[in-house]
Amino acid sequence: xxxxxxSPKPDFIRExxxxxxxxxxxxxxxxxxxxxxxxxxxxxxxxxxxxxxGIARENAATGARCHLRFDDTNPEKEETEYVExxxxxxxxxxxxxxxxxxxxxxxxxxxxxxxxxxxxxxxxYVDDDSVEEMRAKRGNVNTxxxxxxxxxxxxxxxxxxxxxxKAGEFKDGERVLRAKIDMASxxxxxxxxxxxxxxxxxxxxxxxxxxxxxxxxxxxPLEDAYEHITHSLCTLEFEDHRPLYxxxxxxxxxxxxxxxxxxxxxxxxxxVMSKRKLLQLVQEGKVSGWDDPRLPTLSGMRRRGYPPExxxxxxxxxxxxxxxxxxxxxxxxxEVRDFLNREAPRRMAVLDPxxxxxxxxxxxxxxxxxxxxxxxxxxxxxxxxxIGGEVYIERDDFMEDPPKKFFRLxxxxxxRLRGGHIIRCTGYEKDxxxxxxxxRAEILPGTVGKDAPEGVVCKAAIHWVDAATAVDAEVRLxxxxxxVEDPDDAEGGFVSVLNPDSLKTVTAKVEPTLAxxxxxxxxxxxxxxxxxxxxxxxxxxxxxxxNRTVPLKDSWAKRAS
RNA sequence: AGCCUCAUAGUGUAAUGGUAACACCACGGAUUCUGAUUCCGUUAUUCUAGGUUCGAAUCCUAGUGAGGCUACCA
Numbered sequence: 001x002x003x004x005x006x007s008p009k010p011d012f013i014r015e016x017x018x019x020x021x022x023x024x025x026x027x028x029x030x031x032x033x034x035x036x037x038x039x040x041x042x043x044x045x046x047x048x049x050x051x052x053x054g055i056a057r058e059n060a061a062t063g064a065r066c067h068l069r070f071d072d073t074n075p076e077k078e079e080t081e082y083v084e085x086x087x088x089x090x091x092x093x094x095x096x097x098x099x100x101x102x103x104x105x106x107x108x109x110x111x112x113x114x115x116x117x118x119x120x121x122x123x124x125y126v127d128d129d130s131v132e133e134m135r136a137k138r139g140n141v142n143t144x145x146x147x148x149x150x151x152x153x154x155x156x157x158x159x160x161x162x163x164x165x166k167a168g169e170f171k172d173g174e175r176v177l178r179a180k181i182d183m184a185s186x187x188x189x190x191x192x193x194x195x196x197x198x199x200x201x202x203x204x205x206x207x208x209x210x211x212x213x214x215x216x217x218x219x220x221p222l223e224d225a226y227e228h229i230t231h232s233l234c235t236l237e238f239e240d241h242r243p244l245y246x247x248x249x250x251x252x253x254x255x256x257x258x259x260x261x262x263x264x265x266x267x268x269x270x271x272v273m274s275k276r277k278l279l280q281l282v283q284e285g286k287v288s289g290w291d292d293p294r295l296p297t298l299s300g301m302r303r304r305g306y307p308p309e310x311x312x313x314x315x316x317x318x319x320x321x322x323x324x325x326x327x328x329x330x331x332x333x334x335e336v337r338d339f340l341n342r343e344a345p346r347r348m349a350v351l352d353p354x355x356x357x358x359x360x361x362x363x364x365x366x367x368x369x370x371x372x373x374x375x376x377x378x379x380x381x382x383x384x385x386x387i388g389g390e391v392y393i394e395r396d397d398f399m400e401d402p403p404k405k406f407f408r409l410x411x412x413x414x415x416r417l418r419g420g421h422i423i424r425c426t427g428y429e430k431d432x433x434x435x436x437x438x439x440r441a442e443i444l445p446g447t448v449g450k451d452a453p454e455g456v457v458c459k460a461a462i463h464w465v466d467a468a469t470a471v472d473a474e475v476r477l478x479x480x481x482x483x484v485e486d487p488d489d490a491e492g493g494f495v496s497v498l499n500p501d502s503l504k505t506v507t508a509k510v511e512p513t514l515a516x517x518x519x520x521x522x523x524x525x526x527x528x529x530x531x532x533x534x535x536x537x538x539x540x541x542x543x544x545x546x547n548r549t550v551p552l553k554d555s556w557a558k559r560a561s
Numbered sequence: 562a563g564c565c566u567c568a569u570a571g572u573g574u575a576a577u578g579g580u581a582a583c584a585c586c587a588c589g590g591a592u593u594c595u596g597a598u599u600c601c602g603u604u605a606u607u608c609u610a611g612g613u614u615c616g617a618a619u620c621c622u623a624g625u626g627a628g629g630c631u632a633c634c635a
Contacts (some may be wrong), residue, residue, distance in 0.1 A: 076634090077634075134633080135631080143563090144629095164594045175633095185564085186564040186565085187564060187565075187630075194633050196631085196633085197633035213633095215633075215635090217635095220635085236629070237630085237635095238635090239565060239566060240565055240566090240629070241630090264567090269572090270572070317573080317584070318574075319573070319574045321574075323567055323568070324567070325572075325573060325627055326572075326573085327572070327573055327585095328572050328585065330586060331573070331584080331586085334585060335585095339599090343595080346595080372594095375595080375598085376599080408596090418594060419594075449593090458562095460594085460595090462595085468568080526597080527595045527596080527597070528595090551626045552595080552596095552597050552598095553598095554596070
């Protein structure tokens with residue numbers, strides 16, 4: 001059910017929002033998508049994007065909006081390159097943040113002021129303990145922690161020390177600012193969490209202006225409040241952080257009171273979604289880059305030819321819940337096929353060519369065949385495909401000794417060349433290896449555009465390419481990157497279960513209309529699959545490169561196997 | 562072990578105290594100048610045990626199972 005404007009069924013989050021609007025708690029809804037610029041966006045992010053931006057779009061009548069905010073509070077992991085790619089990917093997915101592009105790093109002074117406020121309230125203190133000491137005193141899930149002795153410091157001393165942390169008087173790791181909450185809390189996040197750490201690092205946005213940086217738990221609720229976010233939607237792993245989120249909202253001088261709501265992240269089988277692992281695949285050269293068509297990154301899927309409409313339909317279709325399930329990749333592929341089947345023009349290409357000589361071609365020669373660009377959609381018009389007395393057909397479409405239910409070519413059998421004649425096989429040749437090297441056939445005059453004459457059994461139409469005008473193309477056949485359903489659980493690491501056949505490259509014969517296909521041009525190679533002209537490698541005048549988006553379903557192959 | 566969260570066909574999601582449904586997958590069949598598409602059909606579902614109620618997937622209690630939490634990451 002691909003739709004350029006999918007309207008999702010109400011889920012529990014949309015229900016909360018509808019109630020807040022109905023009760024007058026909020027006049028409108030302001031959401032946000034807050035990626036950390038430390039990697040490329042992937043299909044999992046698409047879920048968060050479609051949710052938060054989708055809610056803004058659905059409530060546009062009330063003035064709703066969705067902010068794009070870069071959560072760049074850790075200078076060690078973040079890069080400008082990622083900022084640009086994220087903006088591009090969000091746009092490509094079909095969403096627009098308008099004027100509302102923000103950086104958490106623009107709020108550093110605000111965070112600092114809030115921290116000072118907490119110190120003044122006696123709710124935060126500078127701790128001199130080392131990482132190890134802090135870890136030891138934190139306790140564990142079964143035993144309460146013990147408070148650092150530094151928590152006894154007075155407000156003035158804390159204020160002074162914190163100012164000196166900011167001024168750069170201390171080295172990395174020497175001190176931190178902590179909230180004073182509850183070292184015995186069963187929720188580990190409440191055991192005096194760190195608010196600020198010292199990092200003498202260059203920040204992509206603020207340069208060297210700061211040497212103390214706020215932690216996520218502290219910064220995020222403040223960012224949301226600062227932007228007057230009404231509903232802050234995040235994934236399930238932040239559930240335990242919500243009490244802390246609310247604590248900061250309640251104890252800091254903030255201009256609004258956002259509400260955090262958690263939902264389940266997207267999980268796909270045969271797929272890794274963790275940024276760390278994606279980065280590893282890129283860095284170790286297991287894939288060609290962040291936009292490798294085998295990757296679940298948005299840029300990879302774009303290059304693979306997955307239309308944004310299909311991604312949106314998929315993500316909306318999987319729904320929003322708190323249940324942590326694993327979605328079958330087949331659902332995504334279905335959405336891709338569903339969209340492409342309607343939108344992609346048809347073309348012909350032969351991936352594994354066998355030459356066919358039409359021995360009586362002169363009996364009724366054609367200069368070209370007229371073929372519909374989309375049989376179910378005549379509006380897409382027709383094209384003329386050159387043809388002559390010698391064509392290539394797919395190796396699979398000829399069988400020396402065909403089984404009963406095989407409908408295509410074999411000795412003395414008939415088949416139709418799509419848009420052209422019905423032909424009858426009159427002979428074939430094999431090379432030294434026993435491989436079919438040539439097929440001989442005759443055309444049946446008078447069969448172009450006509451049903452098979454009496455007495456002729458012709459149960460299939462196959463694709464072909466004219467030998468004289470065929471264009472060589474590099475065709476990349478992508479398959480799933482992993483051999484196992486759950487690479488995350490693979491023993492010996494997920495890299496050990498990479499599928500060695502995830503990329504096969506063949507030189508194919510394609511119809512001449514494909515010679516100068518524009519980068520990103522999507523079409524269906526009839527009877528084979530959906531393909532897209534590669535955006536990165538195809539230059540005009542060079543051999544065109546096509547990436548396989550997704551194969552067509554093939555019930556014959558399934559039956560045979 | 563403590564706290565938090567979740568549990569509906571194989572998979573994902575609906576049903577908000579009143580006939581358990583939709584999509585994907587799988588398997589059949591019809592149509593087809595793509596063994597695609599389209600169309601029709603088949604199989605199969607409320608974790609367990611109690612309780613409340615005329616009536617429970619839904620509310621309550623207990624149990625079971627799964628996931629998350631013990632970074633100066635986000």
